[in-house]
Amino acid sequence: MKRNLATVLSYAEKCKNILASNWQGSLNTIKADAKGSKGDIHTSKIKYIIRRGQPYLWVPENDFHNVNTIIDERGSFAVTSPYPGPVGSLLKSIKKLPARVALAGDVIPLTEDKAKSLAKKLQEVILSERKAINEFTHTTSGVLTSTDSSTSRSDNLLELLGDDERFSVYRFKMRSCTFIDGYGSTIDVDIEDMEKVKADLIAPFSAKLIDGINQSKPRRTALMLFCFVYMNAHAKDAYITSVDRKGFDVLAIIPGTVSKEGVGQYRGKEFRFMFKEEANDVEAFCRQLAEMEEEVVNKVSSSSGLK
Template sequence: MLKGSKPSVLSLAERCRNILASNWHGKLSTIKADAHGSKEEIYSSKVKYFVKKGRVYIWVPENDQHDVNAIIDERGSFAVNSPHPGSLATVLRSVGKFPTRVALTGEVIRVSDEKIKLVAETLRETLSAEQKAIKESSNVVSGILNSSNLDSSSRSKNLQELLDSNKSYIPYKFNMSSCSYIDGSGSHQEVDLDAIEASKADPLSRFSIALIDGINQHEARRRALTLFCVTHMNRRAKDAFLLSVDRKGFDVLGKVLGPAAKDGSHEYQWKELRFTLKEEARDIGRFCQQLVEMEKEALDNLSSFSGL
């Protein structure tokens, strides 16, 4: 890296913030309890949540076991995966890779009655801003998002169900005391809480899952990813999936031609490849614009590569 140049990848703290900001559900674990106190067992369930200004708000169904547990013992843990929609998850499992994830420990604090409406209104305003940004987006952005299965990839649509549901929920604030980043191989790395507090969620994180799914579902754009492997990495690829996006670039899981074996044969192997944007994408529109420019550039340069 040249002196004074900006890093092309996110820090661990930024990756944690992005995973939390892009997802909407996670696994909450609390210590089982009753009127006689805490037990030695753990109760876990899938819950929805959202993040506002770095604070994690978890929505627990009314009369859920977590409700009782948190009153007696506030200690808890919360695990969130980096969402991998559609066929991407299947491919990752087939090659033995896990979603990157964030594991938090801390206290599960029930939001006071007088602040419940405020938290709900904060969620409503957050979703309204996201939906407005999508409506005002360019045709390219709309085209990519429309290719996505929004029932499973739209963060705002899935969180809107909390506000529209007839089911009663109780919001809790999760106060972090530790944070770990877990990579695709299962390796844990402790992340400094001050670094997380100082970092900001990527501007693309709220839309990243719909973007990833939309591109992976679009045949022409999938083909363009394979061309990126050739033109930018000089790696011949016969398949590729978009793995993650952020303001600095994107990661591709490409099925690329591996090194020659002893008998001279070659096999295709799934590899993660990092592509850096020419300039940081301050919003979803700028990211998609640069992606289109890269697609055009790859097609223009295609003739310079042989053996395709």
């Protein structure tokens, strides 16, 4: 298993992938009253899509953001890497947070015509993702169907097209971007770099990929074998925490220190596994993962004399 640092994603690419993989974020605007902006912050979770590299936000009609932005259009928008299923609570137990992106900029309202045009684009995005899922091969479908609909980006965006609740639509014009890793370290990312790179094609499906793999005991067993064969780590369990076109990250639960009572403790340790070639779509990701699983099982069988 080759590990080439040159194949690691740039921070701009990581930010783009996080933005493309999620469907909701926390919008912050400055509270306003008759005297203008007072400096207090109003925060709420809202849904969004990325279009031409820019976030477009659907804010419920009764949300205070709609009033705040009339007085002061400045705002910030934070989006986390989606950690569905059991891996979310596991990360909390080891005091690690999902990687996230913090944007600062201006919240610009769209005209009614532009909002209607964007709604059509949103519908196209949802239909395109659903069509892709229906056309996936058996191997890929097997991974994605191991999860539930709550991890489906298209299903979560669907409510934005309904008539039950009206929304105001905004463009978030980015002025700054910060990448924040799971331990709170921050990296400022140049906006020009963000404009140059594109998100991975697998990013919109990453939540379903992560949860589908982690919900499968055989696949988690394969992740444990990856840790043993390639990293010499004896894992009690293992979970995928992020996926991209170059590979994936695994959180392994491994033995730690032994207490005074002689009871062994466990801790989480992260490992990065690279593909032999870039996975430019979901099919390629699942195919290469299956090939790696077969390869590591063969290595273990050979070394144990079973083959």
